[in-house]
Amino acid sequence: MDTTERAASLRAGMLERFRERIADDVAEAMLTVPRHVFVPGVPLERAYGSGPVVTHRDAQGVPTSSASAPGTVAGMLEQAEVRPGHRLLEIGAGTGYNAALLNHLVGPDGAVTTIEYDPQVADAARSALAAYGADRVRVITGDGTLGAPEDGPFDRILVTAGAWDVAPAWREQLAPGGRLVLPLRLNGLTRVVAFEHSDHGLRSVSAHEDGFIPMKGIGAVPEQEVPIGPDRELTLSIDDERPVDADALADVLDSEPHIVWTGITRPWAWTQNVDFWLASLPGFCRVFVNSEAVAAGQLPRPKDMWGGSWGTFSGGTIAYLTARRTGGTDEMPIFEVGVCGLGPQGESLAAQVVERITAWENEAGDRVDLTIEAFARDDEAPTGDGHILVVVEKKDNTFIVRTTV
Numbered sequence: 351m352d353t354t355e356r357a358a359s360l361r362a363g364m365l366e367r368f369r370e371r372i373a374d375d376v377a378e379a380m381l382t383v384p385r386h387v388f389v390p391g392v393p394l395e396r397a398y399g400s401g402p403v404v405t406h407r408d409a410q411g412v413p414t415s416s417a418s419a420p421g422t423v424a425g426m427l428e429q430a431e432v433r434p435g436h437r438l439l440e441i442g443a444g445t446g447y448n449a450a451l452l453n454h455l456v457g458p459d460g461a462v463t464t465i466e467y468d469p470q471v472a473d474a475a476r477s478a479l480a481a482y483g484a485d486r487v488r489v490i491t492g493d494g495t496l497g498a499p500e501d502g503p504f505d506r507i508l509v510t511a512g513a514w515d516v517a518p519a520w521r522e523q524l525a526p527g528g529r530l531v532l533p534l535r536l537n538g539l540t541r542v543v544a545f546e547h548s549d550h551g552l553r554s555v556s557a558h559e560d561g562f563i564p565m566k567g568i569g570a571v572p573e574q575e576v577p578i579g580p581d582r583e584l585t586l587s588i589d590d591e592r593p594v595d596a597d598a599l600a601d602v603l604d605s606e607p608h609i610v611w612t613g614i615t616r617p618w619a620w621t622q623n624v625d626f627w628l629a630s631l632p633g634f635c636r637v638f639v640n641s642e643a644v645a646a647g648q649l650p651r652p653k654d655m656w657g658g659s660w661g662t663f664s665g666g667t668i669a670y671l672t673a674r675r676t677g678g679t680d681e682m683p684i685f686e687v688g689v690c691g692l693g694p695q696g697e698s699l700a701a702q703v704v705e706r707i708t709a710w711e712n713e714a715g716d717r718v719d720l721t722i723e724a725f726a727r728d729d730e731a732p733t734g735d736g737h738i739l740v741v742v743e744k745k746d747n748t749f750i751v752r753t754t755v
């Protein structure tokens with residue numbers, strides 16, 4: 351088998367992992383466009399593996415550009431519903447792979463403009479697109495937060511870096527009836543949201559959980575990390591740069607942890623938007639717990655090990671979600687969810703979080719459908735149907751997250 355045949359066979363294998371979740375046109379594009387051409391020098395097996403392919407890192411080794419995981423790419427294309435003849439804008443050209451897929455989907459009557467912040471990355475994307483024969487894609491080197499008014503309005507805008515807000519330019523350059531798809535971080539929780547224009551602003555038509563490399567440039571708002579304890583036993587990750595009294599939190603480890611169990615048992619992967627339910631708690635954040643502190647019995651394990659466990663802080667007190675195994679099998683273990691409180695008000699803050707989780711269990715259960723609306727900050731946000739989970743004020747927009755249950 352030569353390289354072309356091997357790549358085609360690996361592409362088919364890559365697609366099998368999520369074929370039933372995507373439409374025929376997206377599948378056909380992903381079977382056609384050779385992903386390996388956009389990650390030169392990477393072994394074929396890795397180019398067609400299930401994970402992202404990191405192509406650039408900063409001085410600390412943190413990824414700054416990648417070809418997103420194939421399942422993530424497919425999910426976004428599915429949400430975007432790109433059609434032949436569409437005018438498209440992509441923010442975050444990266445390797446150029448997604449732009450090539452978009453170019454395939456819009457066909458000869460459509461047009462694709464993609465913007466890349468990092469000039470080196472933009473050059474590599476141009477070369478890869480030319481090598482594949484998709485050089486009619488226009489690659490702009492610049493800050494995608496400003497969009498590309500000279501090429502708009504656009505039927506679809508896809509943002510492939512993690513955004514903290516909806517840039518006014520994206521809303522303005524989105525054609526009537528158009529769709530904006532972006533990974534949006536609200537109170538530290540990221541959903542890939544497909545927005546359409548509504549009477550007053552933007553309203554989501556779908557929202558899925560996924561993770562992305564954060565946006566750079568004028569739209570960048572880094573998450574604030576607050577380390578606690580001599581060995582960083584705890585780290586709070588807070589959505590924005592609001593002032594935090596780190597001195598007040600410094601003594602939080604001096605008191606014994608206080609756990610309140612909820613009586614709620616779930617398989618490990620339990621999320622179902624309960625995170626947004628908790629996101630209205632003042633001080634909502636993600637809490638990372640050092641695994642050595644857990645192994646030493648100093649702190650209870652966090653419910654979620656990798657992305658941080660949901661939690662909240664208030665003054666010198668912290669509460670975070672924990673879990674203990676109560677049954678199930680090794681493939682599908684069942685855990686009871688609890689809340690660990692630390693600091694002078696640990697017990698009452700833990701009880702407050704438990705009350706919120708219990709309300710979620712009673713009112714919503716596993717049936718929470720999210721709708722996210724964005725209103726320009728200057729406009730008054732109208733009230734509407736459904737139960738408001740959280741209202742998040744950003745620089746340019748007010749976001750209202752509702753559940754239809």
Ligand SMILES: C[S@@+](CC[C@H](N)C(=O)[O-])C[C@H]1O[C@@H](n2cnc3c(N)ncnc32)[C@H](O)[C@@H]1O
Pocket residue numbers: 414415416417418441442443444445446447448449465466467468471492493494495510511562563564565566567568569
């Ligand atoms: C996950 S990668 C994009 C993957 C890409 N779509 C592909 O198919 O390979 C995110 C990219 O967004 C770029 N980026 C970050 N902030 C940006 C901004 N403000 N404007 C344009 N590009 C940006 C990063 O440099 C990085 O290359």
